[in-house]
Amino acid sequence: MKKNQDSEVRWGVLGVGNVCEVKSAPAMKLIPNSKLVAVMRRNEEKVKDYASRHQVSKWYTNAQELINDPEVNAIYIATPPNAHLDLVKLAAKAGKPIYVEKPMARTYAECQEMIQICESENVSLFVAYYRRALPHFVKIKQILEEGGIGEIRTVHINLKQVLTPTIVANLDNNWRIDPEIAGGGYFFDLASHQLDLLDFFFGSVTKATGFSSNQGGAYEAEDIVTGSFVFESGVLGTGNWCFTSSQNSEIDEIIIYGNKGTIRFETFGQGEFTLQLDNRPIEKFYFDLPKHIQQPLIETIVGELLGTSTCPSTGITGARTNWVMDQLVKNRS
Structure with missing residues (x-):
């Protein structure tokens, strides 16, 4: 996957719900060579409130508009799993590396589709299994x-x-x-x-x-x-x-x-x-443990995008977990 050509990672977040209050997004402002520049949520009142409380200068109610923002060069998808596949497609087609919440998708088949679109667009794909870095x-x-x-x-x-x-x-x-x-x-x-x-x-x-x-x-x-x-x-x-x-x-x-x-x-x-x-x-x-529990993993993502380290949680590893879950639940009584 291609690395970020800029000297810093400038995040745009899709879906600033509870996970973005403490666990993840605030850490993006604390990591060297990383910034949180834009957030998106469909509810205008809630996204404006989040941006105000977390000192984020830009907010959107439309995912495509945030993805198209030229200042944003990396996308964090923090929505429920049913939206992951479609949002990954949009971000990948824009050529922007992606960090997606766990579980990676609803099914292993959706994970495979996400991997394929990122590979075809030569875009990095990471998954928020942050315990790998604790x-x-x-x-x-x-x-x-x-x-x-x-x-x-x-x-x-x-x-x-x-x-x-x-x-x-x-x-x-x-x-x-x-x-x-x-x-x-x-x-x-x-x-x-x-x-x-x-x-x-x-x-x-x-x-x-x-x-x-x-x-x-x-x-x-x-x-x-x-x-x-x-x-x-x-x-x-x-x-x-x-x-x-x-x-x-x-x-x-x-x-x-x-x-x-x-x-x-x-x-x-x-x-x-x-x-x-x-x-x-x-x-x-x-x-x-860190206050912002995802910070150690996000640091590895920033490092990989800037060519200084490697992230242990990728689309490939995240999809494997979905495959196991699919196998374990398919025999339902």
């Missing part, structure tokens, strides 16, 4: 690669959450559980982070199978998923996700088993994990 996960990857727990045998995901009264009361306004918008339910929103992280650790999944169901009946999308998968590295994995659990069964845990030890961590918790080697006490690791 310090505790980078450290875990280093330990694994250095053989810190020996040969990896298996990895297991266990995520269970409660269907709270607040969620039930706001179902009509929650796009994350609308398959037409999100591709699925909370599994697509949350498990995508976990599966992508394991791709970061172990490489792509070559085989995957699973079962999904809607047991709670609160909304249309799946609310429970189980599955198993095999990585190209030979590691075997399982996953168990339930979004209608009891309060005393809530859990967020991934366990990696090697033949010399074990690593345990939360995907959505603090910057910490535990390492236990055979016949040794548990060792705990703690890392400070």
Whole structure:
């Protein structure tokens, strides 16, 4: 993919909703050789308010107008997944590199189409799986690669959450559980982070199978998923996700088993994990996480566009996560 020919990356953001308040867009102004110059949202009142609060000089209510802005030379797509494919097409045809929110799209087929259009237009495509750049996960990857727990045998995901009264009361306004918008339910929103992280650790999944169901009946999308998968590295994995659990069964845990030890961590918790080697006490690791959680990954994107570093989360890797999710949910009971 071609690199940015300018000396700085000047971002235009499509869809300045909640994710852009703290997690992502504000970081674009803090990174060297990076600026946030324009934002877009269809609601004029809301986009003007965002631009005012975040000191952004330009705002739009039309995506094509922002993309056509000559000052903007990189596009961040922060909309729900149903809009990703069309917006990627517009940005790619304008020749501007793209950073798109996760999950990359609603289906693997849409991801493939996004990759193809970016390749045909020679445009870089990155995906917001920002955990690949967070310090505790980078450290875990280093330990694994250095053989810190020996040969990896298996990895297991266990995520269970409660269907709270607040969620039930706001179902009509929650796009994350609308398959037409999100591709699925909370599994697509949350498990995508976990599966992508394991791709970061172990490489792509070559085989995957699973079962999904809607047991709670609160909304249309799946609310429970189980599955198993095999990585190209030979590691075997399982996953168990339930979004209608009891309060005393809530859990967020991934366990990696090697033949010399074990690593345990939360995907959505603090910057910490535990390492236990055979016949040794548990060792705990703690890392400070950035205020703007996507900043480390965005720094790698800016670096790649300016030719000084490489981003670990691309359209190719992001599409692999969608493929695994498609496999895990397709057998629905």
